[in-house]
Amino acid sequence: MRIEEFKLERWMSRWETKVSYDIAESGILPMSTNDLLDLLPAGERDAARDRLLNLPLGYTEARGTEALRAALAATYENTTADNILITTGAIEANYLLFNVLLSPGDEVITIDPAYQQVQSVPKAIGADVKYWRIRADDGFRFDLEDFERQLTPRTKMISINTPHNPTGAILTDDELQHVYEVAASMGAMVMSDEAYRWLDIPGGDPMPSPMRNRGELGISVGTVSKPFGVPGLRIGWIVAPEPIVKQCWAMRDYITLSPGKLNDALALIAVEHRDAIRSRTHRIVAENMVIADTWFADNTDLASWVRPRAGLLALMRYHLDIPSLELSDLLAEKYSVMLAPGSAFGFEQHLRIGVGQNPAIFAEGLARTKQCFDDLLAQGVKRLPAAAPGA
Numbered sequence: 001m002r003i004e005e006f007k008l009e010r011w012m013s014r015w016e017t018k019v020s021y022d023i024a025e026s027g028i029l030p031m032s033t034n035d036l037l038d039l040l041p042a043g044e045r046d047a048a049r050d051r052l053l054n055l056p057l058g059y060t061e062a063r064g065t066e067a068l069r070a071a072l073a074a075t076y077e078n079t080t081a082d083n084i085l086i087t088t089g090a091i092e093a094n095y096l097l098f099n100v101l102l103s104p105g106d107e108v109i110t111i112d113p114a115y116q117q118v119q120s121v122p123k124a125i126g127a128d129v130k131y132w133r134i135r136a137d138d139g140f141r142f143d144l145e146d147f148e149r150q151l152t153p154r155t156k157m158i159s160i161n162t163p164h165n166p167t168g169a170i171l172t173d174d175e176l177q178h179v180y181e182v183a184a185s186m187g188a189m190v191m192s193d194e195a196y197r198w199l200d201i202p203g204g205d206p207m208p209s210p211m212r213n214r215g216e217l218g219i220s221v222g223t224v225s226k227p228f229g230v231p232g233l234r235i236g237w238i239v240a241p242e243p244i245v246k247q248c249w250a251m252r253d254y255i256t257l258s259p260g261k262l263n264d265a266l267a268l269i270a271v272e273h274r275d276a277i278r279s280r281t282h283r284i285v286a287e288n289m290v291i292a293d294t295w296f297a298d299n300t301d302l303a304s305w306v307r308p309r310a311g312l313l314a315l316m317r318y319h320l321d322i323p324s325l326e327l328s329d330l331l332a333e334k335y336s337v338m339l340a341p342g343s344a345f346g347f348e349q350h351l352r353i354g355v356g357q358n359p360a361i362f363a364e365g366l367a368r369t370k371q372c373f374d375d376l377l378a379q380g381v382k383r384l385p386a387a388a389p390g391a
């Protein structure tokens, strides 16, 4: 398979080990193994630590342990452990589903802008990819009319991601139901990348019910990476009708075979204690939202944003005449700040910002960003008229 370069991942790999103020990250501030163990009642921690340290590190169940699959299944309706395949992150889940469900020439509707994988993999398979735009005017919104315009009797799959990377847009419960019903009436599947599930923002939109709950043509993809702050575990999952799960599993035999055993065990602790993690997430995000709101209010001449409605990501529009990749590289190299270039998502004049970082680092990252913008103006870079994100 020939596939185009994953622009964002290439750019992140270049800087993520070098900068001190990474405020582009898409996940919540990572947790350690000790942090996870601290979620257990005090009387159970030592025994759990011993169990983990003495776990024989043989291969684990190929599709993920029954315990983890059952714990996840309980978070969906009409779902058992057999409807779940544990994967190496949501990224492998998406990859398997596209490869199992799509053939060259199949019509697929995918969102734009997007986490690039959901566009590049169907294209590499040779699918006929159509784009459902997220409208930038009036804040970032999924344009349901555009979706209905793209849908044809040939459409095999609709691929969505909500809450959305990179805009922080979200489809409401009613909108998701509408998408499912319209798609199902044409016999099309809806594959929903729910990597940002459980990441409602305090004061933001409520989290809708997953796509899997809406019927047999609905498929959900999940991960512990973003909501639970443990992306290093590389644990994601597919929730789908059993025949699809089996096909994905059969393909995965050739790729990663099974999850890491210790990772599966740690992911189970995170899933079982998701309410406590969610409280931690809310504390971090609420603090960062205040910092961001204040920064944008103080710097209207330099930048603007649409607050994320859910998830952890948003696009910042900057009012300086400099390409986003050049600006991102400069911020990383000279100011030790990571803000991802909008060009990686086809959004020039924008930078992607994440609100899941440690608040002290987040605040300093924004302070340094202002310093960079001021320095550029002092060096003669032209100021552009203030405009709303997406403009």
Ligand SMILES: Cc1ncc(COP(=O)(O)O)c(C=O)c1O
Pocket: 026, 088, 089, 090, 091, 092, 115, 161, 165, 193, 195, 222, 223, 224, 225, 226, 231, 234, 235, 236
């Ligand atoms: C929308 C979306 N899907 C999937 C992934 C991959 O996540 P994971 O770490 O679970 O592989 C990401 C990571 O940024 C993402 O934003």
